[in-house]
Amino acid sequence: MSLAEGTKPRHVPDRLTGRSQRVLRSWELLLFAVAVGIFVANSLASPYFLNPWNLSDATFNFTERAMIGFAMALLIISGEIDLSVAGIIALASTAMGWALQFDVGTAGLIAIALAVGLACGAFNGALVTRFGLPSIVVTIGTMSLFRGISYIILGDQAFNGYPEGIAFLGRGYAFWVVSVQLVLFAVFAVVFGVLLHKTNFGRQIYTIGNNPTAARFSGVRVERVKFILFLLTGVMAAVAAICLTGRLGSTRPSIAYAWELEVVTMVVLGGVSILGGAGSILGVVIAALVMGLVTFGLGLLNVPGIVMSIFIGALLIGVIAIPRLIALVRLRRRA
Structure with missing residues (x-):
């Protein structure tokens, strides 16, 4: 059962027109304005913010999560969700570290991580599409399963000593900053x-998210599309695992802990409906910039990490609750 099933069918085509298009554009414009405001505030709050190398470091606060967020956006638009992405990162990174003990090179480590991500995505997708289990329940279970396997393999230990190729992907520079x-x-x-x-x-993804039953009658292979989306999410989590492992230079079972919350927050903040059927990649891109600027700015001001976690949680609640509250107010006024 998907997140979208049981809700009132809504028709939102991939190329939004009229009022829907104006609303989407205004939300993205609002996000962009917020990003500009945060950028200005950070530049005034810290004299180190405008340093080119510091701004470059700020990108590490969102790029890895955003890469997962792109695939997660497609999955949520289809009416599903994957809360196991952080667990996939931990398991893929652990697999890389285990293979490193056998002197596997950079290309082999990347292939192993991608294979693990693909397998985890296939496992999630099969449970949801083949057995009809709710994706939110399945991925909460596999979130613990994947990370638990990492804890069994590593315990309190850590894998390190990754080759330069992995480090380059994690913290290298393509040119200048x-x-x-x-x-x-x-x-x-x-x-x-x-x-x-x-x-x-992409049009099939929107159709499924709005009304999966109608999509089936239209000839869309709903289960196949959703299975592919779970595969994509697993692979993108593996890509993030490669980058994060290279940036940290080591693997621990606690790697990327609680990232699933930040990824979902980023996607929903970008305008993707948690009920499915609406959203855009541009919105996710801008939301990633907003969250990256906020976390980096708070870091420059030495704000504790727990405060950042509170901010992320409050932001997630806000972006889900506020639009619904506005809709309820409008309905009451019309009534």
Whole structure:
């Protein structure tokens, strides 16, 4: 059962028109204005913020999460969700570290991480599409399962000593202050933007998210599309695992702890409806910038990490609750 089932069918095509398009654009414009405001506030609050290298470091606060967020956005638009992405990161990184003990090179480590991500995505997708289990329940279970396997393998130990190729992907620079991760972020933003907004596959995702029953009668292979989306989410979590492992230079079972909350917050903040059927990649890109600027700015001001966690949780509640409250107020006024 998907998140979208049991809700009132809504028709939101991939190319929004009229009022829906204006609303979407205004939300993205609002997010962009917020990003600009945060940028200005950070520059005034800290004299170190405008340093080019510091701004480059700020990109590490969102690129890894955003790469997962692109795939997560497609999955949520289809009416499903994957809360196991942080567990997939832990398991993929652990697999890389285990293979490192056998002197596997950079290419082999990358292939192993991607294979683990693909397998985890396939496992989630099979449970949801083949057995009809709710994705939120399945992925809460696999979230603990995947990370638990990492704890069994590693315990209190850590894998380190990764080759330079992995380190380059995690903390290297393509040119001047532009990091490799930022380049990957831009490439994946374009790829997922085209996939969602310019292809028949993307139109099928919107159709499924709005009304899966109608999509089936229209000839859309709903289970197949959702299975592919779970595969994509698993692979993108593995890509994030490669980058994060290279940036940290080590693997611990607690790696990427609680990232699933931040990824979902980023996607929902970007305008993707938690009920499915609406959203855009551009919104996710801007939301990633907003969250990255906020966390980096708070870090420069030496704000404790727990405060950042409170902010993320409050932000998630707010972006879900506020639109619904506004809709209820409008309905009461009309009544």
